Amino acid sequence: MSRLGQDPNADAIIRAVVGMTEALGVRANAEGVETRTQAEALRAQGCTEAQGFLYSRPVSGNAFDALLREGAKEQGETRKTDPAASPEQAVAS
Numbered sequence: 001m002s003r004l005g006q007d008p009n010a011d012a013i014i015r016a017v018v019g020m021t022e023a024l025g026v027r028a029n030a031e032g033v034e035t036r037t038q039a040e041a042l043r044a045q046g047c048t049e050a051q052g053f054l055y056s057r058p059v060s061g062n063a064f065d066a067l068l069r070e071g072a073k074e075q076g077e078t079r080k081t082d083p084a085a086s087p088e089q090a091v092a093s
Contacts, residue, residue, distance in 0.1 A: 001032040001052075005041035018046045 003010040014030075021028040030042050033052030042050055059067065 001030070001034070001038055004038050011041070011045065014042065014045045014047065022046070 004014065005011070018028050027049055028047050029049040029051060030047050031051055033039050033042065033050040033054045035054060038052075039050055039054055
């Protein structure tokens with residue numbers, strides 16, 4: 001992930017994986033996304049799901065439950081879910 005957007009081989013691997021998942025009818029979830037540049041590069045390659053420190057540090061099960069409850073309270077609010085969304089948009093705090 002660290003060379004994404006800087007190394008043509010890394011970009012080619014992402015394109016290949018996204019292409020395979022689309023052909024199989026499944027979704028790809030990129031793990032280890034730490035920077036906005038990485039998220040934008042993934043999105044440009046067609047990857048629509050990502051996780052990593054850009055969006056949230058790991059949390060305990062109880063903290064995750066609290067995040068879900070908080071999100072449920074904000075149902076009416078439009079929330080960003082694309083990989084290039086800022087941490088504030090992607091994860092309720």
